[in-house]
Amino acid sequence: MTQEEELEVRARTIKLISDLQGKSIEPDEIDKETARDLAKRMLKDKENIDFSNYRNETLAYLAGMVSMYDQMLVKDLADYKLYVVNKLVEQSANPDPKYALPAIKSLGEIDGVDAFKKRSEVTVQHKSVEEIEKSLLEKLEKLERLTSKGKKGEVIDVEATDAQPAED
Numbered sequence: 001m002t003q004e005e006e007l008e009v010r011a012r013t014i015k016l017i018s019d020l021q022g023k024s025i026e027p028d029e030i031d032k033e034t035a036r037d038l039a040k041r042m043l044k045d046k047e048n049i050d051f052s053n054y055r056n057e058t059l060a061y062l063a064g065m066v067s068m069y070d071q072m073l074v075k076d077l078a079d080y081k082l083y084v085v086n087k088l089v090e091q092s093a094n095p096d097p098k099y100a101l102p103a104i105k106s107l108g109e110i111d112g113v114d115a116f117k118k119r120s121e122v123t124v125q126h127k128s129v130e131e132i133e134k135s136l137l138e139k140l141e142k143l144e145r146l147t148s149k150g151k152k153g154e155v156i157d158v159e160a161t162d163a164q165p166a167e168d
Helices: 003-021 029-044 056-092 097-108 129-149
Strands: none
Touching: 003 056, 029 056, 056 097
């Protein structure tokens, strides 16, 4: 389990116990300062922290900080994507094709636009053994008829109604 996962589990447990006991979790300034220091250590040093050495109030506050940080990071990434897309739209209007075309190509590759995504379609036909057998027998009979009429070296298309002579 990662540090963040462990912290989340501990925070949920602390909250559950608090709710069951009807007591609120109120961190004091020391808890808040300790939580800030722990957050810095978690982000900066990637240090493994033994959370059992800290008060519940400190851990609850730390979990809240980590949760807010994660939400801010996601929002920041969404803002960066929007910024990049807006800049590409601006560049796509550039009269010089050496700037406009790469921007347009990049816009077409954005997830959701998918202008250049290659798609292939597969059709599956479910047939009974009898249908397959009948179809094969028909093709074999047709092939037999065509080969008895054909000349040596002639290309025979079993799907076509008439045999087509091979072109040299």
